[in-house]
Amino acid sequence: MVAMLPVATVGPTFAQAVKVSEVARAALPANVRDEGVFRVATSLVWAPFAYKSDKDEAIGIDVSLMKAIAAKLGLKPEIDDLKFPAIIPGVQSGRYHAGVDQLAISPQRLAAVDMIQYFDNGTSVLVPAGKSIKDINDLCGLTFDVTQGSFQVGLLNKLSDACVVAKKDPIAQQAYSSAADTLLAISNGRGDAFLTATPQGVYISRINSKVVLMKGEVIDVERQRAGIVVQKDNAAMRKAVALALLSLMEDGTYKSILDEFGVAQLGVSPEVVRKSAE
Secondary structure, X not given: OOOOOOOOOOOOOXXXXXXXXXXXXXXXXXXXXXXXXXXXXEOXXXXXXXXXXXXXXXXXHHHHHHHHHHHHOOOEEEEEEOOHHHHHHHHHOOOOOEEOOOOEOOHHHHOOEEEEEEEEEXXXXXXXXXXXXXXXXXXXXXXXXXXXXXXXXXXHHHHHHHHHHOOOOOOEEEEEOOHHHHHHHHHOOOOOEEEEEHHHHHHHHHHOOOEEEOOOOOOOOOOEEEEEEEEOOOHHHXXXXXXXXXXXXXXXXXXXXXXXXXXXXXXOOXXXXXXXXX
16 A cells, blocks of 8 residues: 545445345355355545545445445445554454455465455556646656655656666656645646556545546556455355456446446456456
8 A cells, every 4th residue: 555645525435236146145154144244354544445435434446345245245244444454464363254455466465365356456647737748658857746655756766767768857756754745745736747546546636626637547557456355265255255246247336336436447357356266
């Protein structure tokens, strides 16, 4: 994860009726099916994936998706708000059946838990309203506002090195101590641009009229896969969740959730999910 984003006072909700998938429900561990509850760990400070509405309700891409998966499994969703570092240990211990929070799939995490890929994150660029850049894939010579210690610092360094190799002007950075300060700087036009994960860029541009999201993605940046965490030794739960997700893809619910948050282009194919259902 990167620095915490500001939270909108209101946010999108998902209320589409979802029918039970008998195939997915049958794949559940018997004790979970009998208990009737789908326990999910997340951290409600990460818009647009998991955050709180102005009514203090849990909302977001991950929240909507977990509620829909619970419905497919014929279970009642219970979503707990934890500190981010506690999500994966909570699943490992068996306290939670699943964990979400735009969790990046990595070799280190896969050594400890299973992850069902459901999202394919891209990188985009925000600019101050009234400004634009000619080419989202030619950022050389621009000045970016960044948060100290964020992933954007290293990423911009790599992009800048490529500019130098191509005999173009390097990318400059103006660093700020917090995400709030960084967003305030770009909103006030103190830099040319702000590099961001695409979902966060869509969210920020929706709640902040002083910034605009450039069309497209930075193609020189590798996409980051995000996954739903389940216990490493619980193949039945992994299969059930994957089958529920596949059913959501088949009936259009998955796309509807992503559409609501403006990120349908970052969804994964059924073939990707099907690997986890084997």
